[in-house]
Amino acid sequence: MNIIKSLQLYLSYPFVQYALVAGVLIALCSSLLGVTLVLKRFSLIGDGLSHVAFGVLSIATVLKLAAPMLFVLPVTILCAVCLLCASSHSRIRGDASIAMLSVGSLAVGYMVVNVFGSSANVSADVCSTLFGSTSILTLTPLDVWLCVALSLIVVVFFILFYGRIFAVTFDETFAQATGVNVGMCNLLLAVVVAVIIVLAMNLVGSLLISALIVFPALAAMRICRSFLGVTVFAAILSVCCALLGMLTAIVAGTPVGSTIVTTDIIAFLLCATGGVVLQRFRIGRRSVIVMLCLCSLLAGGCGKKAQPQEKETASKQEEVQVDMDLTLVNPMMVYTQVFYMLQKPQDYAGQVIRMSGTCVVTKNRYTQERHYNCNVSDSTGCCSTMIRFNLADGILPPRNGAMITIRGRFEMTTDRDKNFGILQDAALEQYMP
Amino acid sequence: MRLLDCNFLSLGYPGHVLASNLSFSLDTGQCLCIVGENGVGKSTLVRTILHLQPALAGTIQLGQGITPQKIGYLPQTTVISADFPATVQEVVLSGCLASCGWRPFYGRAERELAERQITRLGLGDLRKCSFRDLSGGQRQRTLLARALCAAKSILLLDEPVAGLDPAIQAEFYHLIHKLREEDGMGIIMVSHDIRGVIQEATHILHLSSNFFYGTRKEYLATQQGRLFTGGMEE
Numbered sequence: 001m002n003i004i005k006s007l008q009l010y011l012s013y014p015f016v017q018y019a020l021v022a023g024v025l026i027a028l029c030s031s032l033l034g035v036t037l038v039l040k041r042f043s044l045i046g047d048g049l050s051h052v053a054f055g056v057l058s059i060a061t062v063l064k065l066a067a068p069m070l071f072v073l074p075v076t077i078l079c080a081v082c083l084l085c086a087s088s089h090s091r092i093r094g095d096a097s098i099a100m101l102s103v104g105s106l107a108v109g110y111m112v113v114n115v116f117g118s119s120a121n122v123s124a125d126v127c128s129t130l131f132g133s134t135s136i137l138t139l140t141p142l143d144v145w146l147c148v149a150l151s152l153i154v155v156v157f158f159i160l161f162y163g164r165i166f167a168v169t170f171d172e173t174f175a176q177a178t179g180v181n182v183g184m185c186n187l188l189l190a191v192v193v194a195v196i197i198v199l200a201m202n203l204v205g206s207l208l209i210s211a212l213i214v215f216p217a218l219a220a221m222r223i224c225r226s227f228l229g230v231t232v233f234a235a236i237l238s239v240c241c242a243l244l245g246m247l248t249a250i251v252a253g254t255p256v257g258s259t260i261v262t263t264d265i266i267a268f269l270l271c272a273t274g275g276v277v278l279q280r281f282r283i284g285r286r287s288v289i290v291m292l293c294l295c296s297l298l299a300g301g302c303g304k305k306a307q308p309q310e311k312e313t314a315s316k317q318e319e320v321q322v323d324m325d326l327t328l329v330n331p332m333m334v335y336t337q338v339f340y341m342l343q344k345p346q347d348y349a350g351q352v353i354r355m356s357g358t359c360v361v362t363k364n365r366y367t368q369e370r371h372y373n374c375n376v377s378d379s380t381g382c383c384s385t386m387i388r389f390n391l392a393d394g395i396l397p398p399r400n401g402a403m404i405t406i407r408g409r410f411e412m413t414t415d416r417d418k419n420f421g422i423l424q425d426a427a428l429e430q431y432m433p
Numbered sequence: 434m435r436l437l438d439c440n441f442l443s444l445g446y447p448g449h450v451l452a453s454n455l456s457f458s459l460d461t462g463q464c465l466c467i468v469g470e471n472g473v474g475k476s477t478l479v480r481t482i483l484h485l486q487p488a489l490a491g492t493i494q495l496g497q498g499i500t501p502q503k504i505g506y507l508p509q510t511t512v513i514s515a516d517f518p519a520t521v522q523e524v525v526l527s528g529c530l531a532s533c534g535w536r537p538f539y540g541r542a543e544r545e546l547a548e549r550q551i552t553r554l555g556l557g558d559l560r561k562c563s564f565r566d567l568s569g570g571q572r573q574r575t576l577l578a579r580a581l582c583a584a585k586s587i588l589l590l591d592e593p594v595a596g597l598d599p600a601i602q603a604e605f606y607h608l609i610h611k612l613r614e615e616d617g618m619g620i621i622m623v624s625h626d627i628r629g630v631i632q633e634a635t636h637i638l639h640l641s642s643n644f645f646y647g648t649r650k651e652y653l654a655t656q657q658g659r660l661f662t663g664g665m666e667e
Contacts, residue, residue, distance in 0.1 A: 039517060160537040167527045171513055177483045178531040178583045179502035225563035226520040 003251065010250050010329070015336060018144045019136045019256070023242045025151035026200045027260070030209070031216035031238030032158050033193055035231050036169050038217040041095075045083060046213040048098035049197045050206030052079045055105030055112075057201075062116040073198050080194035085186045136246075136256050137336040147199055154192055161185065166227055208257045212238070215264035222268075222275030241267050253330025255378075320407065323351035326376075327405060335378040338385050345412035345421035353423060356405035356430065359398045360386055372397060374406055374423070389423035398431055405430035434461045435496050436587050436619040437482070442491035444477045450489060451477050457638050457646045461586065461617040464609070466630040468623075468661065469640035475623045478640065479506075479591050482621070498585065502531040505584025507576050509592045510569070519564045521556055521575050522547065528582030543582075550578040554608070570601035577608070588612065590622045594629060602626070606633050627662055 010016050030046075037045055056075045060068035083097060139147075158165065167175035168185045176182045200209045216238035220230040245260030252259075326334045334355065341348045357374040364371065372391065377384035389408050391397060398404050408423030437459040445451035451474030459465050467475055480486045482493060484501035495501070505528075528550075529543035551560055554574045559567065567575065573593065580588060590609075594602045606629055612618045624630045630637075637652040639645040645657055652658040 039514070041514075163527070163530055163533065163537065163539060166519070166523065167530050170517060170519060170524065170527060171508060173485070173508050174506055174579070175527075175530070176485055177502070177504065177506040178528065179500075180530055221516075221518050224518060225561070225566075227518055227523050230518045 006251055006328075007247065010333065013333075013337070015137050015139065015340060016250060018139045018141065019250075020243070020246055022139055022144055022147045023136060023246050023256075023260070024239050025147055026196070027212060027216075027238040027242030028235055029151050029154040029196045030200055030212040031234040032154065032231065033189075033196060034213035034215075034217040034238075035220070035227075035234050036165055036189065037193065037213055038221075039169050042084065042098075043214050044095065044098050044102070044210065045080070045193065046197055046200075046210040048083065048102040049076055049080055049194055050201055050209040051102040051106040051109075052076050053198050053201055054206045055109030058109035058113045062112055069198065073195065076198050077191050077194040080190040080197075081187060084190040084193070085183065137332070138339055150195055150199060154196060157188065157192055161188070165189070170227075205257050208261050211261040211264055212242075215261070215268050216241070219264075219268040219271035222271045223278070237267055237271075238264075250333065251330075253332050255332070321352060322354045322407060324348075324353045326353065326355035331376065332378045334376045335383060335385060338376055338387055341410065341421050342385065342387065345410070345419055348410050348421065349412045351410050352407065353410050354405065354407040354429070355387070356403065357386070359400060359402045359404045361397075361400040370397075374404060387421060387423060389426040392425045392427055395426075395428055398428060399433050403430075403432040404428060435459075436461060436499065437496065437621075438492075438494040439482075440492050440494070442478075442481070442493065443489040444474045444481055445489055446486075447489070452640055452644060453490070455491070455638075455640075455644060455646075457636070459587065459619040459621060459636075461619055462613050463635045464613055464620040464622065464633055465636045465638060466622050466624060466634035467638045467640060468625075468627060468630060473640040475640055476591070479589060479623060482589060496586070499587065500585075503583065503585035503587075505580035505582075505588040507573075507580045507588070507590045507593055509595065510572055510576065513564075513572075513576075516565050520561050521551065521559050521564065521567070521578075522561065524564055524575050525551055525556075525578045525582060528579035531583050546582055547578075550581045553581075554578045569597050570604065573597065573601075573605060574608070581612075584618065586616075586618055588618055588620045590620065590624075592623055592625065594624065594626050602629060609633060631662055 037043060053072055053076045056072045057068055060071045065071050079101060083101070164175070164180050164185055167178070167180055168182055168189075172182055175185075197206075197209055200212060216234040217230070219237055220234035224230045224233050241263040242260050245263035246256055248254065248263070249256040249259035324337070326337060329337070334357075338355070341353075355374060355376065357376040360373040360375045362371045362373060363369070371388055373386040373388045375384055375386040389406055405428075406423065406426045407429055408426030411422055411424045412419055413422050414420075435458060439458065440456050441453075442455040443450055443453040444455070455478075457465065467478060469475055477486070481488050483504060483506055484493075526539055526543065526547040529539060529546055532543060532546075533539060551557060554577060556571070556574060556578060559571060559575075564572065564575065577593075580590075588609075593609075594605055597605065609620060609622075610633065613620055622630065622634070631649060631653070634649050636648055637645065637658070639652065639657055639661065641657070645652060645655060653662065
């Protein structure tokens with residue numbers, strides 16, 4: 001019951017809803033393309049292109065471009081076209097060129113960020129882009145709409161070109177001989193792949209995109225015999241894994257990307273076992289699929305039972321009215337929520353908030369005034385953000401670095417034309433120096 | 434009826450001519466076999482006939498109503514990966530792509546055509562089988578069915594019997610013979626299996642620095658032919 005309750009709590013956050021929508025769509029698109037890419041022996045293209053996107057994104061960040069995506073997307077598309085369309089004739093063959101691009105752009109990107117980076121927290125930026133620890137939870141509605149539109153385009157492209165995609169994947173020369181414009185097909189495919197990879201970077205980070213592309217396709221190939229079957233099965237499997245993975249991640253507070261991939265790996269292992277059973281005992285495929293569904297349900301149930309229980313509510317403070325209790329949710333969600341609160345303070349103004357974190361004392365350079373902040377980080381500790389609080393009268397200020405739980409009213413103030421949120425009249429509920 | 438007429442054809446890539454001044458033709462019911470050593474341009478000739486690459490010089494004329502897309506093409510099986518998940522039906526149907534034009538999906542006519550070719554090549558029971566589970570001979574028949582879906586009256590076979598055991602090879606040649614006799618298809622075949630080829634061919638094109646084109650009988654009488662076939666007799 002506890003699980004269901006906390007799920008309900010999490011699902012009421014709009015950013016969790018955004019994440020679910022975007023995640024499912026990206027999983028669907030990448031699995032559709034994954035079937036073709038795996039069969040065309042381009043399994044590693046996801047890895048390569050995502051590193052390219054990472055490198056370009058670092059350059060865009062250093063150049064302080066207003067809309068980095070408008071710069072990242074074309075460059076990634078260009079690289080995808082070079083990889084997919086030129087590999088049959090170029091001197092450096094498919095896998096080698098992917099390896100070169102992948103390693104090269106990773107190195108250049110990291111170097112650029114280190115040498116020219118203006119951001120104080122280089123490791124957090126890199127960590128977030130590579131592993132996508134929280135980025136899917138910090139999507140804006142615009143991002144979600146962009147994601148919906150692009151996925152729609154990908155799905156429509158895939159359905160309309162299904163026959164041609166099959167022909168080109170199965171036997172390029174024959175397809176060309178029967179009058180399919182193979183060059184055009186590959187070009188379109190490259191563009192779509194690049195778009196999906198740039199999109200998926202937001203979901204799982206660039207390191208784990210390959211997994212989203214490869215695992216559903218490979219799992220489906222263990223079970224299904226026809227191309228259509230593989231495509232449909234991969235799409236369904238990928239969507240289910242993404243959904244299950246994200247819900248687990250949100251409830252258990254694990255990083256979203258790696259949880260989705262772990263779910264994918266488990267699904268792959270199940271399907272591989274199913275495939276062996278299928279061959280060994282020659283039983284109908286329907287029963288294997290049913291068995292798989294049962295297995296996954298069972299695994300899901302066990303997984304949920306095994307999950308750490310959420311912290312019990314501190315009963316002694318029950319009498320105080322709190323609008324948002326951030327001590328109830330896991331670190332990742334706290335980080336995300338605070339991120340949103342600082343982005344749009346006006347939306348949360350007036351709410352009473354309880355949160356715990358590390359106390360960070362800062363000093364204003366000009367007025368020498370001391371400021372008290374509550375610092376929160378996500379579970380991997382690579383992204384952190386802090387919120388300033390003003391203690392109510394008569395409360396002794398905590399020491400720097402102490403673990404604190406505070407309760408205060410969230411207000412928006414303006415400092416040098418910048419809006420930011422602050423916790424007013426804060427009470428110190430717990431203090432561990 | 435004349436199906437294909439090649440005049441003074443030069444093959445190769447810009448700056449690298451493989452063969453020049455080739456002239457040959459193909460009529461209904463004929464079987465033209467292209468033989469020659471490795472690297473003389475057999476595959477390039479196939480690609481040129483399929484219009485996948487331009488001829489350096491000379492012309493290729495196709496018979497009435499035949500377009501390059503309507504040449505049924507059977508590629509070397511090594512090109513296709515052995516673990517591809519696709520049913521026989523799906524593979525054969527992909528041969529109908531040319532008749533789809535700009536339509537995104539296959540229509541009833543295409544499905545019926547594919548079904549006819551499947552039955553004709555005796556693949557009816559394997560219809561739902563996966564391509565990767567088939568034997569070499571069954572694969573070759575599937576790809577032939579696909580080629581027949583695309584073909585109007587010319588079949589172009591690239592190394593059709595490579596890697597098949599003798600019994601399956603004989604069966605395959607029998608199939609080709611039937612297509613020629615019953616449907617009047619013109620067949621162009623590239624092969625290293627010179628003994629099998631000599632049985633089946635009506636005409637031979639031997640690619641080398643001084644190429645030969647003529648009937649089987651003429652070929653066997655030449656010095657070149659005797660050397661290549663190891664002195665086979667009519």
